[in-house]
Amino acid sequence: MNKQKIFQLITQETKRQQNSLVMIASENYASSNVLKAMGTPLSNKYSEGYPGKRYYTGNQFIDEIETAAQALALKMFGLNDKNWHANVQPHSGSSANLAAYLGLLKPGDKILALDLGAGGHLTHGSPVNFSGQLFNFVHYSVNPRTGKFNYQEIARITKREKPKMIVCGATAYTQKINFKKFGAIAASVNALMLADIAHIAGLIIAKVHPSPFPYADVVTSTTHKTLRGPRSAFIICKKTLAKQIDRAIFPGLQGGPQNHITAAKAVCFQEALSAKFARDQKQTVKNAQTLAQTLIDQGLKLVAESTENHLVLIDCQNLNLSGKQGAELLAEAAIYTNANMIPFDPATPLNPSGIRIGTPALTTRGLKDKEMKQIGQWIAQILHNPADQKLRQQIKQKVFHLTKKFPLY
Numbered sequence: 001m002n003k004q005k006i007f008q009l010i011t012q013e014t015k016r017q018q019n020s021l022v023m024i025a026s027e028n029y030a031s032s033n034v035l036k037a038m039g040t041p042l043s044n045k046y047s048e049g050y051p052g053k054r055y056y057t058g059n060q061f062i063d064e065i066e067t068a069a070q071a072l073a074l075k076m077f078g079l080n081d082k083n084w085h086a087n088v089q090p091h092s093g094s095s096a097n098l099a100a101y102l103g104l105l106k107p108g109d110k111i112l113a114l115d116l117g118a119g120g121h122l123t124h125g126s127p128v129n130f131s132g133q134l135f136n137f138v139h140y141s142v143n144p145r146t147g148k149f150n151y152q153e154i155a156r157i158t159k160r161e162k163p164k165m166i167v168c169g170a171t172a173y174t175q176k177i178n179f180k181k182f183g184a185i186a187a188s189v190n191a192l193m194l195a196d197i198a199h200i201a202g203l204i205i206a207k208v209h210p211s212p213f214p215y216a217d218v219v220t221s222t223t224h225k226t227l228r229g230p231r232s233a234f235i236i237c238k239k240t241l242a243k244q245i246d247r248a249i250f251p252g253l254q255g256g257p258q259n260h261i262t263a264a265k266a267v268c269f270q271e272a273l274s275a276k277f278a279r280d281q282k283q284t285v286k287n288a289q290t291l292a293q294t295l296i297d298q299g300l301k302l303v304a305e306s307t308e309n310h311l312v313l314i315d316c317q318n319l320n321l322s323g324k325q326g327a328e329l330l331a332e333a334a335i336y337t338n339a340n341m342i343p344f345d346p347a348t349p350l351n352p353s354g355i356r357i358g359t360p361a362l363t364t365r366g367l368k369d370k371e372m373k374q375i376g377q378w379i380a381q382i383l384h385n386p387a388d389q390k391l392r393q394q395i396k397q398k399v400f401h402l403t404k405k406f407p408l409y
């Protein structure tokens with residue numbers, strides 16, 4: 001395939017994003033300035049090490065950029081650099097989590113985390129992931145009746161298992177996480193607490209979700225979900241753990257940092273301090289709640305029957321289709337979501353019973369309650385009428401008209 005074809009495909013993908021409803025809960029649109037920072041000659045530079053301690057010369061400007069990104073990372077969460085430390089070099093949420101485990105624990109140590117099927121992440125101890133292969137993970141789940149955390153039960157499991165670390169954070173949990181309670185549970189057995197806030201970082205910064213600070217010892221996050229930055233990650237830890245975390249990232253897991261991405265993170269962190277960002281995060285939750293209510297009104301069943309954050313999880317078990325079939329039908333109408341496990345799912349991860357739907361990307365584009373109601377009705381119509389291909393084509397046309405009103409870039 002030649003270069004021209006690659007650029008053609010980039011244009012086609014950009015158009016797909018423009019002409020469709022991006023409702024994958026972990027996706028968002030980075031700003032033009034974030035994209036601009038990524039496409040710069042900073043990508044050419046090697047900078048193994050940390051600001052002021054590099055293995056290559058010529059890093060005077062890179063040092064300034066990385067130091068600014070570290071300071072902004074702390075500022076977003078209202079933290080000072082006397083007690084807290086930011087490492088902005090992790091390439092992904094997965095490497096951030098692995099660095100936290102490898103930096104603070106020994107292979108084989110016991111870690112308590114949320115079960116993948118109940119909304120946890122692969123790096124929270126799945127047996128097919130390095131986390132599950134290197135560490136002794138035990139899991140908590142949600143209450144089967146409510147779909148929500150039962151903190152007393154988590155405390156009971158903690159007392160029984162005595163883990164060295166507790167991980168709180170999720171990829172498909174629709175309720176607020178009580179980090180204060182998790183902190184007390186971890187302290188009761190002297191365990192470290194890791195908060196993986198990849199999905200909810202933006203909501204926390206805007207104060208529409210409780211903060212994991214000061215309860216967590218270490219916090220990991222991606223930068224491209226509600227936070228709306230480049231595809232990457234960061235770690236914030238207590239200052240006392242800084243050396244262990246820094247060493248785990250470099251030279252432990254990674255080589256040279258991606259300096260163009262570090263610059264894009266600094267731009268994104270600056271944007272996250274704006275009043276507009278905070279307004280958008282509030283609207284993201286409001287949009288998810290409007291969407292949830294519309295879906296319920298249209299006869300669909302939601303896990304936990306509500307949402308308190310940016311996503312809803314449809315339980316397809318009473319419909320005549322699996323979550324995967326449902327997500328594929330929605331995609332035919334240019335509504336992009338993903339099939340997802342629901343708690344205690346009797347189906348398999350490849351063909352699970354749930355559909356996860358998020359509002360961050362559409363909120364960034366400016367869609368509000370009125371549009372959410374309309375989209376909720378389209379989603380319900382499609383899921384209630386899986387045999388009606390004409391309906392999906394009609395809705396696709398309507399989606400196209402709607403998206404034209406909310407241009408990208």
Ligand code: DSN
Nearest residue numbers: 025026093121171172
């Ligand atoms: N893939 C991300 C998500 O969709 O939640 C988590 O890594």
